Amino acid sequence: MNTIVSTYNLSKYFNGICRVNEVNLTVYEGDIYGFLGPNGAGKSTTLKMLLGLIKPTKGNMVIFSKNFNKNRQLILSQTGSLIESPSYYEHLTGLENMRILQRLRNVSNKKVQEALHIVRLEKQQNKLVKHYSLGMKQRLGIAMALINFPKLLILDEPTNGLDPNGIREIRELIKSLPQRYGITVLISTHLLSEIEQIATSVGIINDGNLLFQGSMEQLKAKNKAYISIKTQDNNLAKKILLTEGYKFKQNNDRLIFEDLTDSHIAYLNKLFIGQSIDVIRIEEHRKSLEDIFLELTGKERSL
Known part of the structure; x- marks a missing residue:
């Protein structure tokens, strides 16, 4: 299997306090990698380092077999992300928000419409975002992350604040991405039930330390009768x-x-x-x- 993401002793300190401690992640092509841990475990900090939003204190990152520091722009051009909460202009329609990203990403109209179709927003694309439900806003955020059909999609707590129906919609969407579009997904959450239902591989982090990494089958193998x-x-x-x-x-x-x-x-x-x-x-x-x-x-x- 091709490796999409590898980190080597990735660490981050804030004011002398360790938030991420020598984490070695391995995400394979076609994975839905569930990055699981309690709130404050270091999940978001790790994902922000992978996206260049935070500079690591030490350690290296290799994405698409390329060193991140030397190939930052190329790597990020093939990566989509939704960190913490989607960013959008509420006074614009969903489509108008997508058009802004379309110009920034230099993608075709076809890709814009396909991304809206994937998240099932094509019928609401001309509606003002301020009139969207929370679930629709979350789906718009994912559409914006998908607009260039990246090789890697990084989602940080994508079901936060959603009702059960919204959670189910996002879950089914994520599950379809690797097979239908060849997109590898790295998703963080503190909800074990979500990871159990969608992930093929799992990393469990707590207090900045990676405590387990492996396939869902390997995690379940710990469940001895x-x-x-x-x-x-x-x-x-x-x-x-x-x-x-x-x-x-x-x-x-x-x-x-x-x-x-x-x-x-x-x-x-x-x-x-x-x-x-x-x-x-x-x-x-x-x-x-x-x-x-x-x-x-x-x-x-x-x-």
Whole structure:
């Protein structure tokens, strides 16, 4: 796979305080890369460095296989972005806002109309932006970022403030971009549910440190099942388990087992009953992605 974004020990300090600490991001072509972390984790600061809006304190960035410092203009000409909130002129129509960017980006009328079509604003393009709903304004911001059909689209919290219907619209839009238009997407959010539904790869950041990076499948692989068994006499059950060579942990009144097959579970059940130990409950547990996120960050997920 071709690498679209690579950072090497990317760091940023403000007044001596570290906000981003030696982050090494890798975003592959065709990815929807979910950059996930609590508010204040360093997501926006990292994205602003990728766009040249903030100068890194140290570290290097390579985008489209080119050094950012030496090829800034070329890289940014192939990058679209929406950081924090869209910028627009409310007294102008959606189309008039797009025309301003069209001149700055030197793109065709066809691309303007295609970008409006992608975000489903073609029917509202002649409406004043001040009369747009919040969701429509957000979609206009994405259309402005898409106007030159960039290779890389960077979105910072694109569903902030949207109602459930607006969130769903933006989600479906983002999911369509890599396959339909060949656009790689790097999206930051503090909402685990959003990343879970759209991302192919994930980076989890907290307190400026990148705690996990990999595919969604690799993140889900951390979700290993374990079995808990509660018996009427756990002390006797533990003695039998040690004799049989089983490894386990005790959590309150439950005996915890990892990597038990169905046949082993059935055997233990028969074993306990054969020793006149009543088995009260056998349960399978799996960590949710939220549990994994909380373990990594030690913070509650935003709702």
